[in-house]
Amino acid sequence: MRIHFIAIGGAVMHNLAISLAEQGHQVTGSDDQIVEPSRSRLLKAGLLPAQLGWFSDKITEDIDAVILGMHAEENNPELKAAQELGIKIYSFPEFIHELSANKTRVVIAGTYGKTTIMSMVMHVLKALDRDFDYLVGAQLEGFDSLVKLTAHNKIILIEGDEYYASAIDHRSKFHLFHPNIALISGIDWNETRTNISKEDYLSLFDSFISTIVPKGTLIYNKDSAILRDIVEQTLDCKINRHGYKMPEYSINKGVTYLHNGEERIPLQVFGKLNLSNIAGAYTVCEWLGVKRTDFYKAIVSFQSSIRYLEFVASVNGSVVYQDFLFSPYKLRTSIHAVKEQFPGQGLVTIMELNPYDVLNENFLDQYASSMDESDHAVVLVNKDSIKDKNILLNTLESDIKQVFNHKNFVFLTDLNALEGYLESFKSLGFNLLFMVSPKHNTMNIVSFSDKFFKNF
Structure with a gap:
């Protein structure tokens, strides 16, 4: 062609x-x-x-x-x-569907977790020497491209999002793939991240379920109440439904173990979101014919290939992680994950907010008390990233402090101040978590990690 x-x-x-x-x-x-x-x-x-x-x-x-x-x-x-x-x-979603008409199409969807689940499934299949095509939204460790298409592979894994397909086609991308196997990791409507109402946003996932081919399979996160309700409203679709839940686990000496009966499987990732994603990835692999023992053997070597609780550095027992800040829910769960993983350690959480987002009262209010579980909370709004010099951040300081309502709260407006804070902090016995927006980050995290370790 x-x-x-x-x-x-x-x-x-x-x-x-x-x-x-x-x-x-x-x-x-x-x-x-x-x-x-x-x-x-x-x-x-x-x-x-x-x-x-x-x-x-x-x-x-x-x-x-x-x-x-x-x-x-x-x-x-x-x-x-x-x-x-x-x-x-x-x-491009239409074209991918046409090229994969004779393949088993596995589409991973959801407000959060879809890239991680994709990377887990891809990691397991690769470890088992099973070849497959794929379309993923982020560069993953161990894979050279975001797209692999062949004439011979029988399976294609597709990361499907709900945003429109093109300027002349306002259907959601994931409505165009018509999966044989679909997974929805969870649904979280956020008015500051979407331009449509909650009702319309939820209907996108309702419609996505209806695009699954007859006798196909829907895999869904049963821990999501919103998602359970949507699945129950689509019972007229002639498809299989397979729910998954958070697996049992334990933590010992900073290592998370997945429970499989009496067996304890050590993981290189941690946090409830990762554990839920593993359960979803396992269910997908199960439908692709992967045996339970083979899945667990492969998942042991999985490391986060995108910035979800990604290890940055460690000195004298103190650890630094970085994570993407998508929502207040993600902030809370990431803080909880680090605290749960290292219960004997204190935690400093540093998050950077886009100055223009902070001006939106609805945006700021949703972060109310969202850093409570962290022992120290730092919010950076970098004044150097503001083009409109009429915006005065100092006038917002009291509002920001009131929203977070944290006893050990620090509000900073430039990188030099953040550097000074980290250099003066006595970090012995503390871990550090950076929460950064995927679209707005002015911090050099590796350099700031070094500053954190200077004053034990």
């Missing part, structure tokens, strides 16, 4: 383009901005556009398909030209 990518520089798009070119398809593409690592990868594959920008004359009648990326807008000149010529236009 001759395939043209509009917005080829996207994380998934450039990986998909390279994969298709490796299979022998004729691939071209355009974009008005291509950054690393996309640029180097496209250059190496011989797919880097000679010139940045959109060029309608690139769209010719001999093109079999156009794949439209999220970055491209509805008035894109190449898109307009493709529409005028009647060329088939796909969003």
Whole structure:
């Protein structure tokens, strides 16, 4: 096929383009901005556009398909030209579904945990020498690409999110895959992260369940009350339903052990979210024919391949972790996980908030008392990341302190102050947890970890 990518520089798009070119398809593409690592990868594959920008004359009648990326807008000149010529236009989820029509499609969805569950399933299958195709949303350790597509593999694992497919297709991406096996890890509506109502957000998952092929399988987290309610409302769907719950576990000398009858299986990850994700990953693998003993043997060597309670450094028994700050729920569960894992240690939690988010009263209020379990709580709102100099952070300090309502609370507005705080803190007997937004982080965490260890 001759395939043209509009917005080829996207994380998934450039990986998909390279994969298709490796299979022998004729691939071209355009974009008005291509950054690393996309640029180097496209250059190496011989797919880097000679010139940045959109060029309608690139769209010719001999093109079999156009794949439209999220970055491209509805008035894109190449898109307009493709529409005028009647060329088939796909969003990348549509194209993935077409290429995987004869495969067993496993789609992992949910507000949180889907990338971790994907990485666990991929880790286990790889350890067992089972080949598979995949589409994942983040670079995972042990895998060179976000996309792998072959003609021969019988299984494809897909990370499915609820955001719309393209500028001209506002269906959710995960509605387009039509899974044979689907997993939903949990649902957590947050008005500051979504532009739709709670009712509409929940209906996306209701609709996702209805896209599972007849006699397919839904795997779902029974510990999520919202999700249980949604599953109960879809009983007319002719599918299998397999719920999973938090497994039994224990902690001994800083190691979490998963219980399998009398057997105790040591893990390299910890925290209830990770344990729940392991239960979900096991259930997926079970439906793919993996034996229980083989799964547990493989999961022992799994380390977090994305920033979920990711180890940073350790000195004299004190440990530093970093984690993504997606929501107040994630903040609370991550703090609890570290405290539970190291009950004899104190905890300092440092979180950075986007200054523009802090100005939103609804955003701030949802963090009320969210750091209670941490022994020391530090909130950084970096004034140097503010473009509008009329915003005065000092006037917000009392509001922020009132929201968190923590006895050992520190509010900081620059990195020098944070450096001074860490250097002066007597860290013996304390662990440190950095909570950072995936879209806003001005901290050099490795450098700040060194400062923390200076004053034992």
